[in-house]
Amino acid sequence: MFPMFQELAPHDPHDKCGHHYAICLDLKNQRFEVLDSIRSEADADLTTHAEFFINNLKETWNRHYEHSKVQIRHFPTEYVATVKQGNTTDCGFHALEYFAK
Secondary structure, eight states, X not given: OEEEEEESSTTOTTOOOEXXXXXXXXXXXXXXXXXXXXOOTTOHHHHHHHHHHHHHHHHHHHHHOTTSSXXXXXXXXXXXXXXXXXXXXXXXXXXXXHHHO
């Protein structure tokens, strides 16, 4: 699992507000899972951020493990339906819960 942090206002040097979510590399089911406590696959900011990371991970895996019997470049991405938080401040707690489970 990979903890993710996305700045919500990356072009504003004074606004360091952001959002925590998680990406899981599920080798057993051969897929990537994105777990977010506020957003879903319909959110373009989430999908752009997650896919950028996943594509870089696939490229790095291929570069360093090209002879491994496990290859991940074909793994699809699934945006997992999660319980949505009721406020705008608990995303870090929800991300930790994903890691614990």
